[in-house]
Amino acid sequence: MFGEDADATSFGRQDFLAFGREYGIDYRFPDIDGEAPAGDATIARGRIDETLLPSGFRFTHSDLTIFHSYESISLGHAPLLMVIVLEGCVRLSIGAVQRELGSGMAVSLQLRPEFALAAYQPAGQRLETVVLAFDPGAPMLARSEQGSLRALLRGVQDPVVLWDLPQTLRAAIEQSLLTHLPVLQKTLVLEGLALQLAGYGLPEQVQAVGRRSRASSQEHQRLEAVRQRLEFAPTEDYSLAELASRAAMSPSGLRSKFRATYGLSVFGYLRKCRLNLAWHYLEQGYSVQQAAHRSGYRHATNFATAFRRHFGVSPKNVI
Structure with a gap:
């Protein structure tokens, strides 16, 4: 585990790669990847402390000075993952879903193996975060608690929710991190904080379907699974028959119910997700052709036409 000592520790590329092998995370270093290794450059310096709590939450606090972006x-699995930024900036993305977190902001999401979660940490900043991940298979978790928490999380239908950290809760987090306590007391304090964070940041459980949709609650859940797949993995090739099979509907049923629920056709929604993803790549400095291919378009000319129709500007004009 990083940061077991009280003093700040320097973390190089090899330290991050070792951490990634343990937790199933692929690290990339755009500032120095491709350079001839001249020793292990320091990526960050500071502390990373991790505590596995009896409730099944893994509480990870990191306080780092970032020298290289x-x-x-991550392709892991967590029914609930929360990222809270106390200082600094983190950019998160899952497919076409992009979120930028600044100080005092948080995001709650469901981490699934089929959808890659990417987090970008810019250089030249102090980055302090708390990451809370629920592990339903944690050995410390009581069976009764496991069942109730897992049942609660199964009802969550909104996969990514951005929220502001209440000032009182932020103060409680900072105070607990500054206070030196024996292991048992620290675990109890962090347990309480984890449950409060889950209470504030747990996405709403949506039972009712929007007024425009005639779909039943079960049908809505299947439609939502299709929508999330399009948004989280927009670069894949899809057919209406395949998506209808996933939703346990006929192709015509999926076509009409998807439009009634979300206001767009299935492939109109996919096109919107791909174009939003392309805009993100263009903002990062990719060429029009690179952005087109990275967002699922085979031909840059078709992409440019769709982009102008959707946004009203040429992709060449995106700064």
Whole structure:
């Protein structure tokens, strides 16, 4: 585990890669990747402390000075993952879903193996975060608690929710991190904080379907699974028959119910997700052709036409 000592620790590329192998995270270092290794450059310096709590939450606090930008890509699984930024900036993305977190901001999401979560940490900043991940298979978790928490999380239908950290809760987090306590007391304090964070940041459980949709609650859940797949993995090739099979509907049923629920056709929604993703790549400095291919378009000319129709500007004009 990083940061077991009280003093700040320097973390190089090899330290991050070792951490990634343990937790299933792929790290990339755009500032120095491709350079001839002249020793292990220091990526960050500071502390990373991790505590596994009896409720099944893994509480990770990191306080780092970032010297070289790095990106972490996770394909793991967590019914609930919360990222809270106390200081600094983190950019998160899952497919076409992009979120930028600044100080005092948080995001709650469901981490799934089929959808890669990418987090980009820019250089030249002090970055302090708390990451709370629920592990339903944690050995410390009581069976009764496991069942109730897992049942609660199964009802969550909104996969990514951005929220502001209440000032009182932020103060409680900072105070607990500054206070030196024996292991048992620290675990109890962090347990209480984890449950409060889950209470504030747990996405709403949506039972009712929007007024425009005639779909039943179960049908809505299947439609939402299709929508999330399009948004989280927009670069894949899809057919209406395949998506209808996933939703346990006929192709005509999926076509009409998807439009009634979300206001767009299935492939109109996919096009919107791909174009939003392309805009993100263009903002990062990719060429029009690179952005087109990275967002699922085979031909840059078709992409440029769709982009102008959707946004009203040429992709060449995106800064």
